[in-house]
Amino acid sequence: MELTVLVIKSLVILAVFGITLLIATYSTYAERKVAAFLQDRIGPNRAGPFGLLQPIADAGKMFFKEDFIPAQANKWLFILGPCLAMLTALMSSAVIPFGDSIRYGSFEVPVQGIDVNVGVLYVFGVVSLGVYGVMIGGWASNNKFSLLGAIRAASQNISYEVALGLSIIAILMMTGSLSLRHIVNEQNGFFQWNVFTQPLGFVIFLTCAFAECNRTPFDLPECETELVGGYHTEYSSMKLGFYLFAEYINMFTSSAIISTLYFGGFQYPFMHQVHDALVDSLGSTVGHNIATGIGTAVLFGKIFFFIFFFMWVRWTIPRFRFDQLMNLGWKTLIPLSILNVVLTGAGLLFDKFKYATWLIVIVMIIMAATNAIKAPRRKPVTVPQL
Amino acid sequence: MLQIAFFAFIALTLIGALTVLLTRNVLYSAYALLLTLLGVAALFVFAGADFLAVSQIIIYVGGVLVLVLFGVMLTSKPTTISTSTVVASERSNAILAGSRGVWLGVLLAAGLFFGLSRLLMNAHFALFDQPISKAPTTIDTIGKQLMTEYIVPFEVISILLLVALVGAGYLAKKSIKP
Amino acid sequence: MNPSLSYSLLFVAAALFSIGLAVVITKRHAVVVLMGIELMLNAVNLNLVAFSQYDPSRLQGQVFSLFVMIVAAAEAAVALALIIQVYRHVKTVVLDELTDLKQ
Numbered sequence: 044m045e046l047t048v049l050v051i052k053s054l055v056i057l058a059v060f061g062i063t064l065l066i067a068t069y070s071t072y073a074e075r076k077v078a079a080f081l082q083d084r085i086g087p088n089r090a091g092p093f094g095l096l097q098p099i100a101d102a103g104k105m106f107f108k109e110d111f112i113p114a115q116a117n118k119w120l121f122i123l124g125p126c127l128a129m130l131t132a133l134m135s136s137a138v139i140p141f142g143d144s145i146r147y148g149s150f151e152v153p154v155q156g157i158d159v160n161v162g163v164l165y166v167f168g169v170v171s172l173g174v175y176g177v178m179i180g181g182w183a184s185n186n187k188f189s190l191l192g193a194i195r196a197a198s199q200n201i202s203y204e205v206a207l208g209l210s211i212i213a214i215l216m217m218t219g220s221l222s223l224r225h226i227v228n229e230q231n232g233f234f235q236w237n238v239f240t241q242p243l244g245f246v247i248f249l250t251c252a253f254a255e256c257n258r259t260p261f262d263l264p265e266c267e268t269e270l271v272g273g274y275h276t277e278y279s280s281m282k283l284g285f286y287l288f289a290e291y292i293n294m295f296t297s298s299a300i301i302s303t304l305y306f307g308g309f310q311y312p313f314m315h316q317v318h319d320a321l322v323d324s325l326g327s328t329v330g331h332n333i334a335t336g337i338g339t340a341v342l343f344g345k346i347f348f349f350i351f352f353f354m355w356v357r358w359t360i361p362r363f364r365f366d367q368l369m370n371l372g373w374k375t376l377i378p379l380s381i382l383n384v385v386l387t388g389a390g391l392l393f394d395k396f397k398y399a400t401w402l403i404v405i406v407m408i409i410m411a412a413t414n415a416i417k418a419p420r421r422k423p424v425t426v427p428q429l
Numbered sequence: 430m431l432q433i434a435f436f437a438f439i440a441l442t443l444i445g446a447l448t449v450l451l452t453r454n455v456l457y458s459a460y461a462l463l464l465t466l467l468g469v470a471a472l473f474v475f476a477g478a479d480f481l482a483v484s485q486i487i488i489y490v491g492g493v494l495v496l497v498l499f500g501v502m503l504t505s506k507p508t509t510i511s512t513s514t515v516v517a518s519e520r521s522n523a524i525l526a527g528s529r530g531v532w533l534g535v536l537l538a539a540g541l542f543f544g545l546s547r548l549l550m551n552a553h554f555a556l557f558d559q560p561i562s563k564a565p566t567t568i569d570t571i572g573k574q575l576m577t578e579y580i581v582p583f584e585v586i587s588i589l590l591l592v593a594l595v596g597a598g599y600l601a602k603k604s605i606k607p
Numbered sequence: 608m609n610p611s612l613s614y615s616l617l618f619v620a621a622a623l624f625s626i627g628l629a630v631v632i633t634k635r636h637a638v639v640v641l642m643g644i645e646l647m648l649n650a651v652n653l654n655l656v657a658f659s660q661y662d663p664s665r666l667q668g669q670v671f672s673l674f675v676m677i678v679a680a681a682e683a684a685v686a687l688a689l690i691i692q693v694y695r696h697v698k699t700v701v702l703d704e705l706t707d708l709k710q
Contacts, residue, residue: 432612435612435615436615439615439619442619442623443619443622443623443626446622446623446626446627446646447626449626449639449642449643449646450626450629450630450633455636455638455639458639458642459638459642462642462645462646465623465646465649466645466649469623469649469652469653472619472653472656473652473653475612475616476613476616476656476657476659476660477660478656478659478660478669480669481652481656481669481672481673484673485676488677488679488680489649489676489679489680492680492683493645493679493683496683496684496687497638497641497642497645497683497687499687500638500641500687500690500691501638503691503694504637504638504690504691504694504700531633533632534628534632534633535629535632535633537628537629537632538625538626538628538629538632539625539629541624541628542621542622542624542625545621545624546618546621549614549617549618549621554658556658556661556662557610557613557614557661558610559661559662560661561660561661561663563663564663567666567669570663570664570665571666571669571670571673574665574666574667574670575673578665579670579674582674586674586677586678589677589678589681590677590681592681593681593682593685594684596685596688597684597685597687597688598688600685600688600689600692601688601691601692
């Protein structure tokens with residue numbers, strides 16, 4: 044490998060790493076602002092203009108708090124837990140294609156950490172490793188509530204991983220590749236985006252992504268009313284910060300993966316025309332690089348929308364009960380995703396028709412409508428006068 | 430460079446396995462097993478089996494080992510949670526000398542290892558003279574093989590998985606009628 | 608990978624298998640015995656994969672070790688369900704203490 048390629052590659056990797064951390068940092072600020080907006084408050088506005096320095100102030104506070112390790116805790120595992128959570132959270136963004144490619148002289152360097160041909164499976168492997176950070180931390184705290192939180196987190200994660208994997212299989216069947224870059228390149232053209240060919244798969248994937256990130260409505264592992272603080276009850280200082288930070292990084296990566304798999308990644312309508320026009324007017328190197336930059340910006344727009352969506356849901360929908368969560372995962376999402384795979388396969392076999400799964404959506408809408416019509420009308424509740 | 434990484438992963442695998450054998454804490458041995466499984470996955474990559482490596486991580490590390498950890502956590506006695514984990518689990522996992530003949534076991538294992546290694550040192554496998562594959566990925570071949578040559582085992586194993594799922598769910602239920 | 612490295616993979620597999628056997632024989636905790644079995648299965652997989660590289664057209668070893676993994680997963684699920692059920696009945700998972708039928 045040439046030195047320049049190596050330099051560009053390492054710059055790309057460093058940029059991906061830095062941007063992940065930066066976005067995760069500012070997600071905390073965004074979350075508080077979004078929460079404030081949805082609850083008709085102002086939100087943080089003291090540190091810096093519009094409260095923009097709030098994340099830095101929070102981080103400073105985290106660092107200067109007392110770093111406490113309970114006397115009965117298993118010290119090394121207690122330290123290892125947050126480290127593992129952080130490590131696995133940071134690993135998964137390596138295979139996401141953030142843009143087309145950068146041209147430099149005669150080289151073309153893809154804007155991606157590594158382009159492996161088992162990209163989707165790599166993401167799954169890293170996600171399944173993510174359980175360990177929580178489990179080790181929860182066990183090492185030597186606290187009933189932490190242990191229960193950890194076991195809840197692990198059982199929730201491994202249950203929803205099944206539906207997550209099955210919902211992706213339909214996409215893999217259409218693409219015929221496990222590489223994320225291939226999947227993105229396959230979705231050229233607005234109506235080729237997988238969200239239009241796989242509407243049901245998208246809904247299942249989104250639900251499972253919420254569960255994998257332990258976000259509301261599936262944040263049972265840290266449900267305050269039942270488990271105090273869940274698996275990080277005993278944690279303080281930057282160890283707690285690592286756990287919370289890992290959650291935001293997970294949110295960013297899952298938003299990126301949702302945009303990549305279902306919303307065309309760095310593709311946008313009329314991309315090829317824009318690319319050709321730029322190459323014509325600015326030359327094949329500069330024009331191509333600017334087109335790549337626009338694609339990356341579009342991808343980040345999609346990612347920000349999904350991060351906002353995560354927060355929107357968090358402050359809108361109440362938490363599930365644990366048996367409801369498990370029932371939803373095992374009895375609804377897994378059968379539905381298997382049905383999705385079967386119908387997609389039938390559609391592909393029948394003249395490469397990609398939009399077969401709309402059938403399920405139509406049937407479900409009709410069923411919901413008939414249910415709503417047949418359901419007995421609820422009498423309007425009369426409020427007794429006080 | 431590649432060789433150094435290769436031997437580092439071998440060392441990781443063996444250290445993990447030895448820790449499973451030597452540690453007295455059940456939980457430590459579970460985490461040591463995690464190291465071993467990850468090391469084996471890395472060795473799979475070196476042996477050109479990328480799909481197998483990832484499925485090793487997904488199935489073993491993400492599935493089986495989490496179940497094992499559940500087993501450890503759910504079957505530890507309630508007293509072990511209130512007292513220190515190390516002391517309590519020493520009892521339940523101590524190597525029982527004497528009545529179980531621990532040295533017999535270790536001797537048997539060591540003898541097996543030396544026998545196998547003598548065998549390997551003297552053997553010359555004709556297969557190793559064949560040219561190795563240059564294909565970038567094994568996924569295509571594995572997929573085609575599963576759907577053609579190994580279709581019967583594939584179907585049988587899917588039924589086995591279903592049976593295991595139902596059976597495990599039934600067994601772990603709160604009350605089984607006598 | 609050249610054949611000498613493949614040979615070292617075989618040695619690693621042998622060592623893993625022996626360690627797994629020692630774990631199964633000497634440990635008393637049922638879950639740890641299960642871990643020993645997993646170690647032995649992993650050793651077998653390593654062996655199969657080491658040979659499978661020289662068989663690129665059929666990949667029999669890799670497909671077989673895929674099946675081994677699936678069987679191991681099923682086995683672990685059933686075994687842990689059994690262990691938890693045993694724990695409910697006799698409040699112990701130490702194999703030497705499960706002597707109800709002896710008396």
